Amino acid sequence: MSERLRAAAEEIWHAQHDHPFVRGIGEGTLDGARFRFWLRQDYLFLIEYARLLALASAKAPDLDTMTRFAGLLHTTLHEEMALHRSYSADLGIALPDLERERPAPTTRGYTDFLLRTAAIGDFVELLSALLPCMWGFNEIGLALAERGSPDHVGYARWIEMYSSSDFTALVDWLRELTDRLGAGLPAATEQRLRETFLTSSRYELAFWETAWSRS
Numbered sequence: 001m002s003e004r005l006r007a008a009a010e011e012i013w014h015a016q017h018d019h020p021f022v023r024g025i026g027e028g029t030l031d032g033a034r035f036r037f038w039l040r041q042d043y044l045f046l047i048e049y050a051r052l053l054a055l056a057s058a059k060a061p062d063l064d065t066m067t068r069f070a071g072l073l074h075t076t077l078h079e080e081m082a083l084h085r086s087y088s089a090d091l092g093i094a095l096p097d098l099e100r101e102r103p104a105p106t107t108r109g110y111t112d113f114l115l116r117t118a119a120i121g122d123f124v125e126l127l128s129a130l131l132p133c134m135w136g137f138n139e140i141g142l143a144l145a146e147r148g149s150p151d152h153v154g155y156a157r158w159i160e161m162y163s164s165s166d167f168t169a170l171v172d173w174l175r176e177l178t179d180r181l182g183a184g185l186p187a188a189t190e191q192r193l194r195e196t197f198l199t200s201s202r203y204e205l206a207f208w209e210t211a212w213s214r215s
Contacts, residue, residue: 001182028150
């Protein structure tokens with residue numbers, strides 16, 4: 001299932017890898033103002049993504065999956081968001097300014113889509129909406145890591161986080177879960193999951209573009 005979803009989104013994911021924002025991170029040449037904009041917007045995104053993870057835990061089909069998503073929620077709120085705050089401080093963004101940030105239209109549209117899907121869709125549809133974010137970041141991180149670490153310390157740290165073995169293992173678990181729960185579904189259901197996956201993938205690409213244009 002996950003491979004079929006990924007194949008359907010190949011053109012979109014290729015555009016993500018080729019986006020100047022992503023290339024700039026890998027080369028260490030990305031303009032700092034663009035990265036600071038991305039960081040502030042991603043901080044807001046993570047708040048809503050945490051709500052998505054909470055809904056995933058609540059709707060999980062078994063205790064093990066519920067526990068895993070609850071742990072992921074805790075990690076997001078206490079570690080990944082702390083990393084964003086640390087990044088922000090290093091880049092001169094004061095915490096009050098970070099907290100006052102308003103979501104850009106793409107940020108609002110993406111998070112609204114995710115939470116609406118989680119609220120009214122079934123669990124496997126929630127997975128198909130959630131997966132492009134983590135999987136996409138991991139795939140980009142691994143690809144950039146293969147090219148070598150940039151001289152820019154902050155961007156090297158970003159690549160290291162999303163290409164780490166722990167993050168890769170998390171993505172592998174999400175894919176395996178999607179494959180298991182998506183096995184043998186009717187063609188119409190799989191088509192719905194494909195459209196959900198494609199929509200999230202398009203929002204991922206749009207998020208890079210929003211950070212690039214700072215709008």
